[in-house]
Amino acid sequence: MSINRIENPYVMRIEDTTVVNNHFSGNHKDWDDKTEFDSFKENFRVIIRQEQEKKCCFCKSYIKQRKQNADIEHFIPKSKHKRFTFHPENLAISCKRCNSVKSIHNPFDDSNIPNDSIENYPRSSEFYSLVHPHFDDYYVNIRIIDNVLIQAVTDKGWNTVVRCALYEPELAMDKAKEELFNSENIKDVFMRLMMDYDDDDMQERLLIILRNLNSI
Numbered sequence: 001m002s003i004n005r006i007e008n009p010y011v012m013r014i015e016d017t018t019v020v021n022n023h024f025s026g027n028h029k030d031w032d033d034k035t036e037f038d039s040f041k042e043n044f045r046v047i048i049r050q051e052q053e054k055k056c057c058f059c060k061s062y063i064k065q066r067k068q069n070a071d072i073e074h075f076i077p078k079s080k081h082k083r084f085t086f087h088p089e090n091l092a093i094s095c096k097r098c099n100s101v102k103s104i105h106n107p108f109d110d111s112n113i114p115n116d117s118i119e120n121y122p123r124s125s126e127f128y129s130l131v132h133p134h135f136d137d138y139y140v141n142i143r144i145i146d147n148v149l150i151q152a153v154t155d156k157g158w159n160t161v162v163r164c165a166l167y168e169p170e171l172a173m174d175k176a177k178e179e180l181f182n183s184e185n186i187k188d189v190f191m192r193l194m195m196d197y198d199d200d201d202m203q204e205r206l207l208i209i210l211r212n213l214n215s216i
């Protein structure tokens with residue numbers, strides 16, 4: 001069973017804290033606008049992608065290291081509670097698809113709380129309508145049949161499936177392709193070809209394919 005939740009949140013390094021203190025004006029737009037945060041984002045991506053076993057926090061699809069593939073998701077939208085823009089427990093790695101589908105939906109029920117008036121990050125599962133990457137066990141709420149078909153188990157799982165459109169056939173198709181691509185069999189096929197063909201050109205091509213398969 002792959003990871004249920006993030007158990008080791010990102011620990012801010014001294015340089016991360018310095019850059020946030022020096023450049024975060026309190027406006028959530030700083031996140032996208034200021035290049036000073038690039039090193040923090042890169043550090044976060046590398047460490048938390050590993051912590052999440054290289055999988056999206058919502059759909060559990062594999063995500064590559066490149067920043068074009070690995071989005072940093074703000075679980076409580078930064079536009080809603082900007083003080084949590086850099087809060088490690090509000091952040092997780094998601095795929096492009098899920099990040100854009102969830103968009104600025106706020107899973108934290110703050111209907112009775114004025115914007116940005118909460119000081120401490122709400123750290124209990126019950127505050128959230130969607131499966132929280134840090135405080136909820138994913139596979140208690142959602143199951144993935146044969147690693148392909150996503151199905152809700154609980155009400156919170158259902159909310160997450162609906163909000164992130166995890167029921168989409170296209171997602172299941174992508175996950176099926178991913179399964180095939182990652183299966184040992186497909187690597188065996190290329191390994192066998194490596195042994196069967198000894199011309200340099202073919203060997204080089206197969207080596208590149210195998211390297212790509214292993215790097216996912």
Ligand SMILES: [Zn+2]
Nearest residue numbers: 056059095098
């Ligand atoms: Zn996803």
